[in-house]
Amino acid sequence: MRLLIEHRTTFRFPEPQPRLIQMLRVTPQNNHDQTVVAWRIDVDRDVRMREDCDGWGNAVTMLYVDGPLDGIEIAVSGEVVTSESGGVLHGVRERFPPTLFLRDTTATARDPAIALWAGEVARGADRLADLHRLNAALGERIAIDPHRAGVELAAGEAWQQERATAGEIAQLFVAAARSLGTPARYVSGYGLIGGERAPQPHGWAEAHVDGIGWIGFDPVTRLSPQDRHVRVAVALDAAGAAPIAGSRLGPAVEVLTIDASAA
Amino acid sequence: MLSRTASSLYWLGRYFERADFIARLVEATVRLDVLSPRPAGEAAWTSALTVTETDAAFAAEGTKFHRREVARFLTVDAGHPGSIVRCIGMARSNARAVRTALTREAWTAINRAWLLFEGRPAASDAGAVLGIVEAVQNEARGFEGAVHRMLRNQTTWFVRLGQAVERSDNTARLLDVKYHLLLPEHERVGGVVDRDQWTTILQTVSAVTAYRWLYSDGLTPANVIDLLIARSELPRSLVASAQETVDVLALLARRTGQHGEADRMARNRANRMAKTRSGEVIASGLHEFLRSFIDENALLHGAIGRQFKFG
Amino acid sequence: MPMRQAFDEIMGAGEGGPPRAELAALSRWIETTPADELRRRQQAAEATFRQLGITFAVYGESDAAERIIPFDIVPRVFLPGEWARLSEGLVQRVEAINAFLHDIYGERRILAEGVLPADLVLGNPQFRPEIAGMRPPHDIWAHICGIDLVRTGPDDFFVLEDNARTPSGVSYMLENREAMLRLCPELFRRFRVAAVDSYPDRLLETMKSVAPHGVSQPVCVLLTPGHYNSAYYEHSFLADSMGIELVEGADLVVDDDIVWMRTIAGRVKVDVIYRRIDDDFLDPLVFRPDSALGVPGLIAAYAAGNVAILNAPGNGIADDKAIYSYMPEIVRFYSGGDAKLPNVETWRCREPQALAYTLDHLDELVVKLVDGSGGYGMLVGPTASKAEIEAFRAALIAEPHRYIAQPTLALSTVPTMADQGLAPRHVDFRPFVLSGRRGVQVVPGGLTRVALKEGSLVVNSSQGGGTKDSFVLMDDQPGAAQQMRTDVMTQTLGAMTQETRS
Structure with a gap:
């Protein structure tokens, strides 16, 4: 499928910033079922950009902007051609053995309630089938919170509130899968989901099954990603794969608006 | 030198100078209050608040106006950013951040000044207030001496720069407020004034003796104004502070090899001040002159921050 | 005993x-x-x-x-x-x-x-994992x-x-x-x-020797968390004896993957940083986002090979007490x-047999938290009270993987x-x-x-x-x-x- 992505992030600072450093993880990389045809990052200021790579192997762009700065808009646009793989990831050079992805983080900390539930849902002998059940059950149990975006709640909090953003539900999946002893990780990227006309920023999960490899799970669609997901970055949790990690040097509050319009 | 270090040294100089100034002001006010009949005594405290531009802050505290309350507010009130204790606290925390750059003597003077206020309740009477402000002035003198005995390098110069900028501001404020308090609008300059009030001004800038040396024709407002504005012999005069600012900036420029906005502003100001005649200032409006001096000083402060990238 | x-x-x-x-x-x-x-x-x-x-x-x-x-x-x-x-x-x-x-x-x-x-x-x-694949200049960690x-x-x-x-x-x-x-x-x-008084010279020489490739006159600094840190005296002492700047995070800025120090004469490029702050606080973009002690972008500069950080980020794994036994x-x-x-004989309590041995001999062993330091979170069996021993027993059973035990030497x-x-x-x-x-x-x-x-x-x-x-x-x-x-x-x-x- 040919996916056209256009996504803008706008920061407005109540007080001018002397300077700004941002670390962007917004650039997808090729794999067997994902070919990046064109990709660009545009900023409405004079900036210095450096292409890099983080420890996970994600493409990183460092953005250095001089102030004074009362706002900045970062626009990402591109074209990606995808194909259906049954959710199984092929053609990615992995930096770490799967066992690394059993590690807890603050956002995906061990939680007895989640572990108990995951154990009940996943009672089959087949790990892959268990994970699919977990994915579907999670999507059913946790409602999408229409009023929020991004990822703020840790897995345990999202579990209690039973309403969460897509990324938060993905973190819940990660925590649940790990509680079963299955390596799992967070994926950030874009998804063309529901009735949207263009791919939106999205978060889902991947879990590792011996003999198969890494498999994507999207609790929001209750399915594995097909050809409507563009995979950008992975990490132990959403913060590690965050599209924009920024540092403010001034005393101001950041106002973040994300606007993805149809291509 | 790191900008942060320079900035800490500069602020250390400003805050310690300010603490010293407030101590002098309070001391002079206490003396005046004791000397004057009651209503005039109260007025002395009002003017002390006005000089430090803290009258609004005092009103906001909601305390009833009383000489004891004003003295507490200006000296030991830890909640008031313009009190001596807070100024010394700020000086000390800046000194701590650059402690290894200071000599032990300089640090000790600041630290001892700070310790003066440890666990001290509000000064209850005039005697206690005088005790504390005298002790602060003692430590300030010790610090001044220590700074002069430090290596003649950037460390010393940034402290002195802060002191010079602060001193310019303080003297101008003192003169502006006292002059207007003492001179009702319909009065002619040199008319009937309260002699004690003028003495207060001289005491605040330690210029009682200097005045006697320099002027033989007794205490007149015009002479006091002349002394505080135009006599370079008096270290706290505007002209002397302006020249000190230029000199210290020149020393720094020689070391860093960079001349900038602050150098130009300071030099312009000092050149103008050197030509200023107090008689002309009085004739064309002392208040306007002092206000513009204070504003210019604030601009210079900003330029110094930019030039040395205090950030 | x-x-x-x-x-x-x-x-x-x-x-x-x-x-x-x-x-x-x-x-x-x-x-x-x-x-x-x-x-x-x-x-x-x-x-x-x-x-x-x-x-x-x-x-x-x-x-x-x-x-x-x-x-x-x-x-x-x-x-x-x-x-x-x-x-x-x-x-x-x-x-x-x-x-x-x-x-x-x-x-x-x-x-x-x-x-x-x-x-x-x-x-x-x-x-x-955040710094995996990055290599310090000259591969010295x-x-x-x-x-x-x-x-x-x-x-x-x-x-x-x-x-x-x-x-x-x-x-x-x-x-x-x-x-x-x-x-x-x-x-x-x-x-x-x-x-021993040559130590500062040797340290400075070590710092200069690991400067990024192609830097002939490296600028070295010592990065301290600030004067509230318990080891601040040592930081300022070392910086003074080496004749290098003692900087705090806010004194450094990263621009275009290069580290700069803010001085009164403008930006000065920094090549070697002896840091005395922990990994967690080094760069809020990569590690703890709430860190005010670190330098945003520092890891990017490091990854680009533009700065040497002593000791290299990620070193904690080498002195971890769980790794120690290996x-x-x-x-x-x-x-x-x-x-x-040789090492001191060590029982890794994550291993069931070692745990069993440790629990049986608590009164003669020294038990340590794997991630503890400074003598905190430590039981010295022979001098401990009964209550202390029982508290450690409970802690050991709850989270055995967090402990190791050693004989009382x-x-x-x-x-x-x-x-x-x-x-x-x-x-x-x-x-x-x-x-x-x-x-x-x-x-x-x-x-x-x-x-x-x-x-x-x-x-x-x-x-x-x-x-x-x-x-x-x-x-x-x-x-x-x-x-x-x-x-x-x-x-x-x-x-x-x-x-x-x-």
């Missing part, structure tokens, strides 16, 4: 026994200098430390607790042969640590070959190591702990020596003691030979000034090992920590420990040289007398 008789490094095997023959000159000095005189000198040294502000803050004490670390006047002494063997072992160990870090953040051969369990590394919070050693007999040294992050204490090594030179000059006349295997894997410095003692005069007190030792482009070197000296309480084995300064100077002697027969000269003189005089007679 009664302790085994400890080996005294000066007085020999035991109470009343003869002093060690090699150190007879030193034991004579101890015996002939009046205790009051020693005490006077010790107080003079401590007064100097207080004036200099060589203080440390004690965590958990609110009353502005700035204390000096007690100093003891009797030095601890290493013979040249002992030191040579120790140095060899230290160099081998630190080389292995460097090779381990290089491997673990790169190819991970050691895991592939099954030398240590993969999950022990990959699942360890001290292993930082652990530039400054402090290896904690204990001794139980004349030739029995054990490594207790490796410190490969930001080991502190080197300022005490230098200040203690200063004090000894001033207060006990006679000792330096009698013994040839290797100098150090003999790690040393063998990278050096091809057996570790010259009969740590060596050195005569130390106590209330009643000199008495043996247990010591440990932290030598400092520098790794630069020109190899690994051990500074001849170190920090001897002494447990001032009688019988105590806890030497940490936060728990009432003190320090001593550590002499590394340059003669095999210390004090003999002078002895000999006296003999020659007597003979000559005698001969002259005889000659006159005849």
